[in-house]
Every structure is written in C-alpha cells, then in structure tokens.
Amino acid sequence: MQPSTDTLNYDLKRAYSKNRLAGLWRLMTGFRSTYMVATLAQGMAALAKTATYFLLRYFVDTYLSGASTVALPLLAVSFLALAALEGGFTFISATFASRTAEGVTRRLRNYLYDHIQHLTFTYHDNTQTGELIERSTSDVDALKRFFADQAISVGRIILLFIVNFVALINLNASLAWRSVVVIPIVVAISTIFFHYISKAYEAYQEQEAVLSTALQENLAGVRVVKAFARQDFEKEKFETQNFEKFIRGKRLLILNSFFWPVTDVLCTAQVLYGYFTGASMAIHGEITLGTYLAYTGLIVWIIYPMRNLGRLIVQMSTGMVSYGRVMDIIKQDREPLDDGTLTNPEQAKGEIHFENVGFAYTDGTTALQNITFSVKPGQVIALLGSTGSGKTTLVNLLPRFYEYTSGRIFLDGQELNTIPRRWLRNQIGIVEQEPFLFSRSIEENISYGVDRKVTKEEIEAAACAAAIHDVILSFPEGYRTVVGEKGVTLSGGQKQRIAIARTLLKNPRILILDDSTSSVDTETEAEIQSALQSLMKDRTTFIIAHRIQSIQSADLILVMDKGCITQRGTHSELINQTGMYRQIFEIQTRVEEELEREIASVRN
Numbered sequence: 001m002q003p004s005t006d007t008l009n010y011d012l013k014r015a016y017s018k019n020r021l022a023g024l025w026r027l028m029t030g031f032r033s034t035y036m037v038a039t040l041a042q043g044m045a046a047l048a049k050t051a052t053y054f055l056l057r058y059f060v061d062t063y064l065s066g067a068s069t070v071a072l073p074l075l076a077v078s079f080l081a082l083a084a085l086e087g088g089f090t091f092i093s094a095t096f097a098s099r100t101a102e103g104v105t106r107r108l109r110n111y112l113y114d115h116i117q118h119l120t121f122t123y124h125d126n127t128q129t130g131e132l133i134e135r136s137t138s139d140v141d142a143l144k145r146f147f148a149d150q151a152i153s154v155g156r157i158i159l160l161f162i163v164n165f166v167a168l169i170n171l172n173a174s175l176a177w178r179s180v181v182v183i184p185i186v187v188a189i190s191t192i193f194f195h196y197i198s199k200a201y202e203a204y205q206e207q208e209a210v211l212s213t214a215l216q217e218n219l220a221g222v223r224v225v226k227a228f229a230r231q232d233f234e235k236e237k238f239e240t241q242n243f244e245k246f247i248r249g250k251r252l253l254i255l256n257s258f259f260w261p262v263t264d265v266l267c268t269a270q271v272l273y274g275y276f277t278g279a280s281m282a283i284h285g286e287i288t289l290g291t292y293l294a295y296t297g298l299i300v301w302i303i304y305p306m307r308n309l310g311r312l313i314v315q316m317s318t319g320m321v322s323y324g325r326v327m328d329i330i331k332q333d334r335e336p337l338d339d340g341t342l343t344n345p346e347q348a349k350g351e352i353h354f355e356n357v358g359f360a361y362t363d364g365t366t367a368l369q370n371i372t373f374s375v376k377p378g379q380v381i382a383l384l385g386s387t388g389s390g391k392t393t394l395v396n397l398l399p400r401f402y403e404y405t406s407g408r409i410f411l412d413g414q415e416l417n418t419i420p421r422r423w424l425r426n427q428i429g430i431v432e433q434e435p436f437l438f439s440r441s442i443e444e445n446i447s448y449g450v451d452r453k454v455t456k457e458e459i460e461a462a463a464c465a466a467a468i469h470d471v472i473l474s475f476p477e478g479y480r481t482v483v484g485e486k487g488v489t490l491s492g493g494q495k496q497r498i499a500i501a502r503t504l505l506k507n508p509r510i511l512i513l514d515d516s517t518s519s520v521d522t523e524t525e526a527e528i529q530s531a532l533q534s535l536m537k538d539r540t541t542f543i544i545a546h547r548i549q550s551i552q553s554a555d556l557i558l559v560m561d562k563g564c565i566t567q568r569g570t571h572s573e574l575i576n577q578t579g580m581y582r583q584i585f586e587i588q589t590r591v592e593e594e595l596e597r598e599i600a601s602v603r604n
C-alpha cells in the first residue's frame with residue numbers, strides 16, 4: 001500500500017486546526033485507512049486473547065469435569081491457533097502502524113523543508129535557525145512516536161476495553177462493574193497530569209531550541225569566537241543554557257515519575273480487589289472456578305491497558321505540543337513566486353526608476369525615505385553611506401525580498417510589485433561581500449541557479465571570465481573539488497570569484513554587488529576587479545561601495561544617510577561639492593597615502 005502522489009502532495013496547511021486532536025487527525029489524511037487496519041488488527045489480537053480466556057473457562061469448567069465431548073488435542077490446537085492469531089494480528093498492526101507513522105512524517109518533513117524555503121525574508125529575520133531545526137527534527141520525531149505508538153495504542157486500548165468489558169459482563173455483570181471503579185479516577189488523574197506535562201514539555205522543547213541555536217551559531221561563528229579568544233565566555237553561556245534545559249528536563253521527569261506510582265497503586269488495588277471479590281464469589285458458589293480463572297486474566301487486560309491509557313494521554317501531550325510547534329511554521333504564508341503579470345516575459349532591459357520610495361521593517365524601523373532616482377539599462381549606480389544608512393535595504397527591494405511600503409519602483413516601465421518574483425529573481429544576480437558556497441563540488445556551485453543543463457565548457461568559460469579557472473585547475477580534483485563546510489578550504493577572494501562565475505553563468509540583466517573588494521589584498525583586488533569588469537559588461541549594476549576608489553567610474557553615485565539620499569552625481573561632480581562624499585574621499589585618500597608612505601619606508 002504505497003501512498004499516492006496526491007497523498008504526498010496534500011497541502012498540510014489544511015491540517016491546521018485550533019483543536020490539536022482534530023489537527024492530528026487531519027495530518028493523517030491519506031493514511032487513515034492504514035491506521036484503521038492497524039487499529040482493527042489490534043482489536044482482532046485482543047479478541048483472540050479474550051477468546052483464550054473463554055477457552056480456559058471451558059477447559060476448566062466443562063472439560064475437566066468430564067462434560068465435554070471435544071478431544072484434548074483439539075483443545076490444545078485451539079489454544080495454539082488463538083496464540084498464533086494474536087501474534088499474527090499484532091504483527092500486522094505493527095506493520096501498518098509504522099507505515100502510518102513513517103508516511104505521515106515523511107510527508108511532513110518534505111513539506112516543512114519546502115515550506116521553510118518559501119517563507120518570507122521577514123519571517124526568517126525574526127526566527128532563529130535553531131528553532132526551525134528543532135521543529136523540523138525533534139518535533140517531527142515526537143509526532144512520529146505519536147502516530148507509530150500513541151495513536152494506535154489509544155485505538156487498541158479502547159477496543160480492548162470494549163471487548164474485555166463485554167466479556168466480563170458475560171462472565172458476571174456484578175463482578176464486571178466492580179472491576180472498573182478505578183477507571184474514572186485514573187482518567188481524571190491523567191487529565192490533570194496531561195495539563196502539567198504539556199506545559200513542562202513545551203518549556204523543555206523551547207529550551208532545546210535555544211541550545212540548538214546556540215550550538216549552530218557557535219559553529220557558524222567559530223572563527224570569530226577563536227579570533228576574539230571568547231571560548232570561555234561561549235562555554236559559560238552554553239553551560240547556563242544547558243543547565244536550564246537540565247532543570248526543565250528534571251521537572252518533566254519528576255512529573256512523569258509522580259504519575260506512575262499514583263496510577264500503579266490505584267490499578268494494583270483495583271486488581272487485588274477484583275481477585276478478592278471474585279475468589280469470594282467462587283468460594284460461595286456464585287461463579288464457577290473456570291469463570292474465576294478467566295476473570296483473573298481478563299481483569300488484568302482491562303485495568304493495565306487503562307493505566308496505559310493514562311500514560312498515553314500524558315505522552316500524547318508531547319505529540320500535541322509538537323503538533324502546535326510544527327503548525328506554527330506551516331500556517332505561515334508562503335511568499336508567492338509566480339503571482340503578478342508580465343508584459344515583458346523574455347528578458348529585462350534593466351531600466352529602473354525609484355519614485356519617492358519609502359520602506360519600514362515590520363518592527364517599525366524606517367529604513368528608507370523619499371528615494372527617487374532613475375537608471376538606464378547598462379548603467380552603474382553606486383551607493384555610498386555610513387553603516388545603517390539603508391544601502392542593503394535599498395537593493396533588497398529590487399528582487400522583492402521585501403516590499404516597499406510607499407512610493408513606486410518601476411522596472412522597464414512596469415511597477416515592480418506586479419512582476420512575478422521568480423522571473424524578477426532570474427533577472428537579478430547578487431554577489432555578496434561574503435558569498436555562501438554549498439558543500440558541493442566547485443562545478444555544482446558554479447552552475448547553481450541555472451535551470452537548464454549547463455555544459456562543462458560553459459562552466460569553464462564562466463570561471464575563466466571570473467579569473468578563477470587556473471586556481472581551480474591547481475586543485476587535485478579540479479572542478480570536482482568539494483568545497484568544505486562554508487567553503488573553508490577556499491580563500492575569501494577565491495570564494496568571491498567562484499560566486500562571480502556563478503553569477504556570470506546565470507547571465508542576469510541586473511547586478512547587485514556588495515563591494516566585494518573591501519576585505520582582500522591588492523593583488524586579489526586586481527583579479528576580482530578584472531572578474532567584475534566582465535560581469536558588469538552590458539548589465540545594470542548596483543554597487544554597495546565602501547571605498548570611493550572602486551566607484552569612481554560609476555554613472556551615478558548616491559550618497560545615503562539615515563535612509564535618505566543626501567547627495568547624488570558622478571565622482572567629478574561630487575568631488576567638487578562640499579558634503580559627505582568629499583569628506584569620505586579626503587579621509588580615504590589621506591589614509592591610503594599614509595599607508596603607501598609606511599609601506600615604502602618599511603621597504604627602504
């Protein structure tokens with residue numbers, strides 16, 4: 001019974017419900033029949049067990065008293081057949097239960113992975129990576145346990161109760177009623193514990209996510225930690241968080257260990273009371289010996305499963321908490337990639353016009369105000385300004401990573417917010433200051449982002465233009481060399497040139513460059529500059545500049561401060577005006593002259 005493609009493609013947003021139990025039921029869409037088979041098989045196994053006790057009664061009351069016409073071997077075979085049936089049905093149930101659990105969680109994992117990648121930048125800005133990892137792994141596993149074990153067991157226990165209670169009534173009604181007095185108490189206690197354990201578990205999972213984030217950040221920033229020799233500080237911070245997890249884990253454990261003895265005592269008292277009442281009835285001849293023997297088996301099969309129901313109710317709280325945590329992600333709206341209209345479906349020309357554009361982040365930070373400028377296709381626009389002045393925010397509006405909150409932006413005459421994001425992002429190439437490379441081969445990294453199949457020659461041509469071909473060939477495995485975690489085996493300059501090759505191959509009409517040369521030495525800078533020249537040819541280019549040297553030939557320079565454009569023009573125009581541009585230019589020229597003098601004096 002393989003799940004159909006429809007089942008795998010089921011939109012899990014529809015599984016959202018405020019009532020978590022109802023939501024878990026919806027999560028099972030497409031697997032409910034498998035779940036039913038598993039539960040029914042459990043019921044059949046229970047029936048076989050109950051029948052065994054009835055056969056025992058028959059054996060004691062009828063066969064041993066000589067009133068039976070059935071031969072002993074047949075009775076023995078019947079006992080064996082019932083045991084085989086019980087085993088067989090238990091096996092079927094376990095198989096179908098694991099199919100349900102694996103199927104539901106496989107779909108959930110795929111969905112979450114895809115969904116997280118489609119969530120907005122704003123969502124990712126406000127959510128910690130560790131939290132997302134925790135919800136996609138540990139919470140999904142808790143749900144797997146819920147479907148593999150708890151959900152099936154609940155069905156099994158309810159069936160066991162019905163079958164065995166009917167059997168008990170059949171044996172002796174008064175004894176049957178006296179055997180279940182403890183059940184309402186066990187259910188009440190379980191419900192109370194359910195409430196407390198849910199809360200404790202939620203707190204525990206939250207803390208686990210905090211730890212996960214700490215670990216993940218620490219690994220990602222291991223160089224910074226080492227560079228600042230902050231290992232002890234980080235260790236202490238981690239230990240504090242880990243201690244908090246320990247405390248929360250302990251609380252969870254204590255609650256669980258309170259629950260067990262309480263229900264154990266109650267259930268054992270009930271079973272003993274049942275044994276005692278039954279024995280007394282047998283002694284007084286109210287029931288037969290066979291009935292008593294069957295009863296002692298059946299009562300165990302009612303009471304202990306009910307005690308397990310209590311345990312399950314408590315354990316189900318973890319599944320329900322995890323359901324809520326996973327659904328918190330799933331109910332977030334995706335960023336639509338294909339909505340909007342396109343009057344120019346082939347390729348953008350690259351003419352851009354900003355008209356009084358303003359933007360504020362959702363936390364209320366106003367990052368841009370009254371931004372107006374125009375760019376012709378193929379022109380180079382440089383953005384210069386102090387840190388936090390809004391340069392990155394401005395370029396992030398172009399691929400619609402964020403939506404401008406006022407004014408209008410046009411690309412080739414069409415308003416940006418009517419252009420489908422997918423198409424738009426295909427027209428824009430971004431080279432970041434610290435490009436991210438995947439732990440895949442250099443070849444794969446360069447061809448990343450190109451939908452069609454690319455040839456080896458194309459990849460090499462891009463690498464040549466990016467001045468990195470020879471470096472790649474010097475690696476033992478050439479283009480097949482796998483880039484280490486976050487590209488640690490490559491230098492910053494090499495990574496940048498690979499990112500440039502990747503963008504060249506994508507062949508976008510619009511380029512966004514975060515001044516890629518600010519952190520490299522002069523020789524590498526020259527190489528990157530030559531790579532950039534080939535990249536920028538005939539493309540509209542936005543450069544976020546940190547050094548005036550690299551933007552002197554720009555067609556338009558925008559000087560930004562506190563989200564506004566304070567100066568605009570070409571280098572020669574701006575250099576002749578009083579203002580921030582000339583100040584920065586003078587400071588940078590002075591610093592560089594001093595540096596050159598120092599280098600010269602060291603050489604001499």
Ligand SMILES: Nc1ncnc2c1ncn2[C@@H]1O[C@H](COP(=O)(O)OP(=O)(O)OP(=O)(O)O)[C@@H](O)[C@H]1O
Pocket residue numbers: 125361362363365366367385386387388389390391392393394
């Ligand atoms: N995701 C975000 N959420 C909220 N505020 C943000 C976000 N990103 C940036 N900001 C704020 O918006 C303002 C502009 O930031 P932006 O990153 O655009 O500046 P920048 O000029 O690129 O700075 P830098 O040169 O340091 O990169 C700053 O006040 C910053 O704190």
